[in-house]
Amino acid sequence: MPMAMNGDLTSGRPSDDARPVDDAQHHIAVSPASGPAPTGSRRSSLPGPLQPLMKSEITIILVGETGVGKTTFMSLLANVAARRSVLEFQPQHNRENDSKLDASKSQTKAAMLYEIQRYDGVLLRILDTPGLCDTRGVEQDAVHKASIANAIREHIGQVDAILVMANGTNERLTVPTDYALNTLSAMFPASIAGNIGFLFTMVDNLLSFNFQQSSLPDCLQDAELYTIQNPLALVTKYRERLQTAALPTPSQAKIFHTLLTNVYDTTMETLNSMFEWIDDLQPVPTAEISVIYNMTTGIESGIADVLARLRQMERKRAELSRLQHDIDSGQQVMKINKQYEKIMRREMHVQIDTPTRHTTQCTVADCYSNCHQDCNLEFLLDPAQLGGKCTAFMVSRCNDRTRDALEQTCTACSHAAREHRHFHSYWGLETQEERTVDHDAKMAYEKAEQEVEKYEKQKRLIEASLTSLDDDILTQEKRLSTLCDEFQQLALTGNFAGHLAATIRMLEYRRESRKAAGDVDGMRSLTRVIESLEAQMHVLQEVEQKKKANWSLRDIPARAFSAVTSILPSIRWR
Numbered sequence: 001m002p003m004a005m006n007g008d009l010t011s012g013r014p015s016d017d018a019r020p021v022d023d024a025q026h027h028i029a030v031s032p033a034s035g036p037a038p039t040g041s042r043r044s045s046l047p048g049p050l051q052p053l054m055k056s057e058i059t060i061i062l063v064g065e066t067g068v069g070k071t072t073f074m075s076l077l078a079n080v081a082a083r084r085s086v087l088e089f090q091p092q093h094n095r096e097n098d099s100k101l102d103a104s105k106s107q108t109k110a111a112m113l114y115e116i117q118r119y120d121g122v123l124l125r126i127l128d129t130p131g132l133c134d135t136r137g138v139e140q141d142a143v144h145k146a147s148i149a150n151a152i153r154e155h156i157g158q159v160d161a162i163l164v165m166a167n168g169t170n171e172r173l174t175v176p177t178d179y180a181l182n183t184l185s186a187m188f189p190a191s192i193a194g195n196i197g198f199l200f201t202m203v204d205n206l207l208s209f210n211f212q213q214s215s216l217p218d219c220l221q222d223a224e225l226y227t228i229q230n231p232l233a234l235v236t237k238y239r240e241r242l243q244t245a246a247l248p249t250p251s252q253a254k255i256f257h258t259l260l261t262n263v264y265d266t267t268m269e270t271l272n273s274m275f276e277w278i279d280d281l282q283p284v285p286t287a288e289i290s291v292i293y294n295m296t297t298g299i300e301s302g303i304a305d306v307l308a309r310l311r312q313m314e315r316k317r318a319e320l321s322r323l324q325h326d327i328d329s330g331q332q333v334m335k336i337n338k339q340y341e342k343i344m345r346r347e348m349h350v351q352i353d354t355p356t357r358h359t360t361q362c363t364v365a366d367c368y369s370n371c372h373q374d375c376n377l378e379f380l381l382d383p384a385q386l387g388g389k390c391t392a393f394m395v396s397r398c399n400d401r402t403r404d405a406l407e408q409t410c411t412a413c414s415h416a417a418r419e420h421r422h423f424h425s426y427w428g429l430e431t432q433e434e435r436t437v438d439h440d441a442k443m444a445y446e447k448a449e450q451e452v453e454k455y456e457k458q459k460r461l462i463e464a465s466l467t468s469l470d471d472d473i474l475t476q477e478k479r480l481s482t483l484c485d486e487f488q489q490l491a492l493t494g495n496f497a498g499h500l501a502a503t504i505r506m507l508e509y510r511r512e513s514r515k516a517a518g519d520v521d522g523m524r525s526l527t528r529v530i531e532s533l534e535a536q537m538h539v540l541q542e543v544e545q546k547k548k549a550n551w552s553l554r555d556i557p558a559r560a561f562s563a564v565t566s567i568l569p570s571i572r573w574r
Contacts, residue, residue: 048083048119049268053279059125059156060278063148064165065180066131069201069230073165074114074128076232080271081118086264087257089232111144111151127151132180145187149293158283161195162188163274168200168227169208172215179506185217185493186296189288193492195281196223197274203227205266219492226274231264288490295487299496302480303536309473310539313466320462327455333448340441344434352428359426360390362413368427369413371420379422387417477543478551484540497540504533 062070078092109130116124129151130144152159164184166177173181188196198216203209209227216223238256242248248256349368358379360372372392380386387393387405394409408417488494507530514522 049080049271050118050120051272051276052120053122053275055122055160055279057123057125058160058275058278059127059158059283061127061129061148061152061156061159061162062165063129063162063180063184064131065176068131068165068167069233070131070165071128072230072233072236073199073201073228074126076230076267077124077126077271078114078116079232080268081116081124083119086231086235086260089235091232091236110147113151113155125156127156132183141183145183145293145296149187149290152286153290156286158285159192159195160281160283161197161278162192163197163199164223165199165201166211168203168211171210172212175506175509179502181217181220182493182499182502185219186491186496186499187289187292188492189284189292189490190219190492190494191288192284193219193223195284196220196492197277198223198225199274200225200227201230204229204263217493219494224274224277226270228267228270229263231260231267234260234263292487292491295483295490296496299480299483299487302476302483303539306473306476306480306539307535309469309476313469313473316462316466316469320459320466323455323459323462327452327459330448330452330455334445334452337438337441337445337448340438340445342436342438344436345431346434347429348432349427350430351423351425353425355424358422358424360386360392360420361423361425361427362410362415362420364413364415364419367413367415367419369410369415370426371410371412373426375422377422379424381422383418383420386420386422390417390420392420393417474546474551477539477546480540481543481547484543497537500533500537500540504530504537507533 062074064070072091075092076089079089084090111127111129114124114126114128116126118124127148129148132141132144162184164181167174170177198220200209200211206227211225213221213225238260354374357374359370360375362369362371372390375390375392377386377389380389384405387408392410392412393405394411406416406418409415410417410420484496487496493499507526511523511526511530514526
């Protein structure tokens, strides 16, 4: 909500009639000129340092990395709009929005819109934003980006200019500035490129400005460049020095006054040149900024989803490997104990009945001889008769014929006839089996068999789950590809992967600083974040490869898995 401040305020604090109305908006009022200027013509000149404009309202978004003086520049505009002399300059921002942190962190808590009415009636709407490349990490920058996007969505329907503020003492874009610029380029649409200008701070004069415009991204090569040495910063520094040091001599005060006057005059020339450029620009609607921000969060969410599923795949593949090991072990146990039951096969002599025929058999134990099978004699019970008549025996002369017949030797088994008889059967061979069971081996086999069956079921479930995850990842990657294509067409940067690459470079730069300072814990923390972003880069690279192959490369998930999961174990997952 607006906070009104009288134009003649010189103390640097809100006046008594200040009234807070909104956490993200403040109004700094001065006495306006009467009546708007005719459309398409410059307003009539009023006494003051600023040249007249055609527009009655100008909206500017101030962006840049931490510590380049965005809030101080906004305060400068408020002082100039109130026609204060340079020695009356005071900070004019909402101090409750100060983070009060050290210079490596954003000095502004959240994006805040200031409405400053110039003495000639022109309304300046300045969105002061938190600095990017905050040393608290990319998570804090994400908070700042959300704050900027929300403030634009809620308070700015169209914007006249975006001023990217940077340290003008560097010849080229530093790694942090490059990161900040890439981050901002990922927030703004390409349609706004012509409304982006650069304001380089801390530049005493053109001779001390060595920045090479060729180091800017291609899309901003033709951007307007302005330099400034903010007189408000000099006044503030001079006052702070007076609090801690002896009063300057008259000659020192004169030198400072001359310096301040020259800086003020140069600054007014810069501001008038900048306002003239902005006055000629066509305002650009900011709706696409919200669209791009939503795309960015959608891409980041999609990448996080793919990485989470890859993480699930990593766990499931590890579980699958363990199950396969258990299956192999169980099958080995089954193989070892497979012969827990032994079967002995042996041939046994058995009597085979022949009711209509008879056979001369030997009755000596274990002889099992069919001495004359299907004997053609009548069935005889007397062994002597067998010995005398059956052709199985050798007939020899003897005085005692009965005794002689009983002693006849069987030509088949060599036993005497007395050991032979007629039977209505014959000796045959029959194979019989004898089974012996090792109960311990049987128990081990059956237990292993049950476990292998259980593991096989689990394996099939995991394989089905992996297939489902693979399909889900492909669906999410197609969605990511669509979002990245839309982002590329709409966003100023045109490449989300390039934004990630700039973030990685910035973090690597910061890690080297931690290394030089001997901050081992800080290095490790940054390494984890870098590896997380590299995993995100891998996902986008795989998406691009699949897209080029018309989504026919189904083996890519395995390659993506091996590439990404080599990074995943060191990442802190929430």
